[in-house]
Amino acid sequence: MQFIAKQPYVKVVRQVSVLEQKDTEEQRYMYLYEDKIVTRYREFSIEDVMDISYRLTGKKEKGMLYLHTLKGVYAYIIKSSPEQFIDAFKARTHSTIHRN
Template sequence: MLTLLIKSQPYKKMTRMIKDNQQQYFETEEWIELYDTVISTNTNQFKLEHVHDMSYKPLSDRYGFLYLHTNQGVFSYNVAVSPSDFIEAFKQLKE
């Protein structure tokens, strides 16, 4: 059950499709949402106690990766907007 939304962060999801023997890429924008008890995306939901850390690595002027370090492994999200506020809100909740 989702409760109080604290912060949200847009990320880009890349989908690869082969049509008529040609490879095509599609980019869609989705959101990762920080609640007071969980972190939620369109495909995953993590209890806050199972997320150990968050980090960010910029790749270029345009994109970087937001990493969620969880008890299920590391999940990466392609972000175009700096997630520094999102990471800070997460760290404050974990204190």
């Protein structure tokens, strides 16, 4: 199955040893499919996602992308605008609503 849209996000991984603590950033992707949204470790049915929103931080370089689902809100760190991803989601969910 081909994805409709892709949004990069960052996961900060903390590694702690006896001598130091090291934070590294992993580049990951969120994929929008016709019937679901998939991240590296989670899968959300389109029917379970009520909305997607985002907020940029003061420097406008980073921000947070929020998936508002029936099971809670999931936050993802972003470094690029998610507007194209959100527009694709809204177009998909609106077309689903109008089809029924």
